[in-house]
Amino acid sequence: MWQVALKMLTGDRAKYIALIFGIAFATLLMSQQVSIFIGLMSRTASQVLDVREADVWVMDPRVRYIDEVEALPDEALGRVRSIDGVAWAVPLFKGLAMFRTTDGLVNQVSLVGVDDETLVGAPRVWLAGGLESLREPDAILFDAQGADFIWPGQDPLAAIGKEAEINDSRVVVRGLVDASAPFITFPIAYMRYSQAITVTPPTRNKLSFVLVRARDGVTAEALASRIEAETGLQALTRDDFAWRSILYYLTRTGIPVNFGITIALAVIVGAAITAQTFYLFVIENLKQFGALKAIGATNRQIAGMVLLQAAVVGALGFCLGIGTCAVFFSFTQDVPALEGFILRWQVLVGVGVVVGLIIAIASLGSLLKVFRVDPAIVFRG
Amino acid sequence: MAHAVQSHGIEMEFGSNGTRTKVLHGIDFTLDMGRLTMLVGPSGCGKTTLLSILSGTLRPTGGDVDVMGRRITAMADAEKVRFRRDRIGFIFQQYNLLPALTAAENAAMPLVAGGMSLGDGAGRARAVLETLGMGAHADKLPRQLSGGQQQRVAIARAIVHAPALIVCDEPTAALDAQSGRQVMDILKQVSADPGRAVLVVSHDNRIYHYADRIIAMEDGRIAGDSADDTLPEELHVH
Numbered sequence: 001m002w003q004v005a006l007k008m009l010t011g012d013r014a015k016y017i018a019l020i021f022g023i024a025f026a027t028l029l030m031s032q033q034v035s036i037f038i039g040l041m042s043r044t045a046s047q048v049l050d051v052r053e054a055d056v057w058v059m060d061p062r063v064r065y066i067d068e069v070e071a072l073p074d075e076a077l078g079r080v081r082s083i084d085g086v087a088w089a090v091p092l093f094k095g096l097a098m099f100r101t102t103d104g105l106v107n108q109v110s111l112v113g114v115d116d117e118t119l120v121g122a123p124r125v126w127l128a129g130g131l132e133s134l135r136e137p138d139a140i141l142f143d144a145q146g147a148d149f150i151w152p153g154q155d156p157l158a159a160i161g162k163e164a165e166i167n168d169s170r171v172v173v174r175g176l177v178d179a180s181a182p183f184i185t186f187p188i189a190y191m192r193y194s195q196a197i198t199v200t201p202p203t204r205n206k207l208s209f210v211l212v213r214a215r216d217g218v219t220a221e222a223l224a225s226r227i228e229a230e231t232g233l234q235a236l237t238r239d240d241f242a243w244r245s246i247l248y249y250l251t252r253t254g255i256p257v258n259f260g261i262t263i264a265l266a267v268i269v270g271a272a273i274t275a276q277t278f279y280l281f282v283i284e285n286l287k288q289f290g291a292l293k294a295i296g297a298t299n300r301q302i303a304g305m306v307l308l309q310a311a312v313v314g315a316l317g318f319c320l321g322i323g324t325c326a327v328f329f330s331f332t333q334d335v336p337a338l339e340g341f342i343l344r345w346q347v348l349v350g351v352g353v354v355v356g357l358i359i360a361i362a363s364l365g366s367l368l369k370v371f372r373v374d375p376a377i378v379f380r381g
Numbered sequence: 382m383a384h385a386v387q388s389h390g391i392e393m394e395f396g397s398n399g400t401r402t403k404v405l406h407g408i409d410f411t412l413d414m415g416r417l418t419m420l421v422g423p424s425g426c427g428k429t430t431l432l433s434i435l436s437g438t439l440r441p442t443g444g445d446v447d448v449m450g451r452r453i454t455a456m457a458d459a460e461k462v463r464f465r466r467d468r469i470g471f472i473f474q475q476y477n478l479l480p481a482l483t484a485a486e487n488a489a490m491p492l493v494a495g496g497m498s499l500g501d502g503a504g505r506a507r508a509v510l511e512t513l514g515m516g517a518h519a520d521k522l523p524r525q526l527s528g529g530q531q532q533r534v535a536i537a538r539a540i541v542h543a544p545a546l547i548v549c550d551e552p553t554a555a556l557d558a559q560s561g562r563q564v565m566d567i568l569k570q571v572s573a574d575p576g577r578a579v580l581v582v583s584h585d586n587r588i589y590h591y592a593d594r595i596i597a598m599e600d601g602r603i604a605g606d607s608a609d610d611t612l613p614e615e616l617h618v619h
Contacts, residue, residue, distance in 0.1 A: 011481020291477035296466020
């Protein structure tokens with residue numbers, strides 16, 4: 001009977017295509033929105049995750065996420081270095097600064113000051129220049145999107161060698177890096193730590209974070225606990241700090257609620273389209289199922305037919321929707337607003353489960369109707 | 382002559398408690414093998430309801446029905462489905478062919494429901510279609526066939542598994558006169574098999590002369606039977 005089921009399904013080409021596209025649309029809607037949400041939330045931790053050399057981030061105990069900086073006194077660096085298990089510890093500055101081009105255009109930038117000696121904290125993927133270019137006098141680096149933001153319409157590489165001012169101090173663009181897109185839209189600028197604390201307004205403390213590498217044989221978790229116990233500062237492993245930042249945005253902003261509503265609507269719309277289309281498909285074939293029952297097809301055979309039809313349109317629609325979503329992110333990977341947004345396998349599996357549930361519910365609803373259909377229906381004109 | 386069907390006091394009511402309507406009032410009759418029996422009467426007299434009960438697609442509210450010696454009114458649903466599949470052939474007024482299947486595949490449905498593959502079933506059905514003059518149309522879809530041709534496919538579907546009882550609900554109602562005659566000619570031939578009974582429900586008096594026996598119904602009761610010369614005068618066929 002499975003051949004009959006497939007022929008019934010594909011026999012009406014218009015309904016067959018409508019069914020597949022309904023499920024594909026629902027899949028695309030859900031997977032795309034969930035992926036964008038996850039991508040957006042990942043951006044809140046991108047500056048933490050980009051610093052791969054550091055196992056532990058040390059900060060003021062009041063800091064709740066990466067963009068909330070409560071500077072430490074300079075001696076904190078020495079205290080951290082003195083902890084047993086620390087291989088090395090370097091300072092990191094993070095703050096905002098005003099960047100002015102020679103044309104007089106002003107932009108606020110997110111300024112990162114990396115350790116003068118080791119340059120730990122600077123990105124490792126270079127589009128122009130190189131790590132050593134940070135050591136040049138008045139050097140400043142930008143991420144490619146930042147350069148495009150500051151000098152719109154120009155090739156970002158043309159920014160190399162340009163002079164500008166940051167908080168009224170002369171700087172020269174010496175390189176372009178490929179940094180993960182941050183949550184806030186400011187361009188990211190990198191300087192040496194000594195330069196960064198010089199060009200920013202004077203405050204009592206300037207040390208935003210201390211980046212720490214654990215000695216071999218010492219786990220990041222154990223070292224973080226030890227630093228906290230011995231210094232009274234807050235010390236988090238790289239992953240813990242990344243999650244702390246993500247959770248801050250999840251719990252303290254309206255983003256999850258708004259995206260949650262969008263995703264819920266996507267699920268509801270997708271479910272409604274899918275379930276209704278499939279239900280109507282079965283209902284329109286009710287008389288055919290009635291005839292089959294009269295002829296001698298069992299409820300079990302008919303259930304198998306309906307479930308096979310559901311599985312086929314579900315699988316095809318899901319593959320089409322997920323494929324479209326993957327193509328979407330592939331084509332938009334260079335669009336700054338969507339950079340770094342990808343279709344994760346977890347999203348694929350999750351959406352697959354949701355689509356499967358929708359199809360299962362629609363199938364069961366249809367099956368109840370088919371089971372109840374009286375085979376004598378075929379004698380009623 | 383062996384009885385294909387024996388019914389005893391069939392009663393049928395529809396509706397809920399407050400609005401129950403009795404449509405069959407204690408019907409007793411038998412159907413013989415090797416004969417074409419016609420159940421006739423005005424619309425609403427209960428013909429189709431009786432046909433549905435005799436074919437095991439509707440459970441009566443009272444009485445018993447034996448088909449080929451088996452009491453189908455006492456069968457569980459699953460057993461009744463198997464019995465219908467193996468022993469009864471159906472011909473419907475609106476043909477009820479599956480639009481996505483070819484004529485041969487449609488005709489093979491009872492075999493496929495019994496577990497045969499669609500390809501093998503269609504092969505067997507093709508031979509049956511040949512005997513009905515439909516061999517050239519075996520690979521056509523229902524929408525490519527005329528009403529008469531579709532009904533012949535339905536006949537092929539009804540006989541492909543060699544059932545002992547064939548029930549036909551207004552088989553000529555949707556056909557023109559010539560197509561109707563062709564269909565009835567075939568049914569007449571089919572009924573000549575001594576191991577088979579054909580029951581036709583109709584109110585088309587142009588085909589009454591095909592019947593070996595006519596049972597007239599009125600208001601849910603048997604109003605006359607040519608077998609015992611109680612048929613109303615207006616239904617006498619010459």
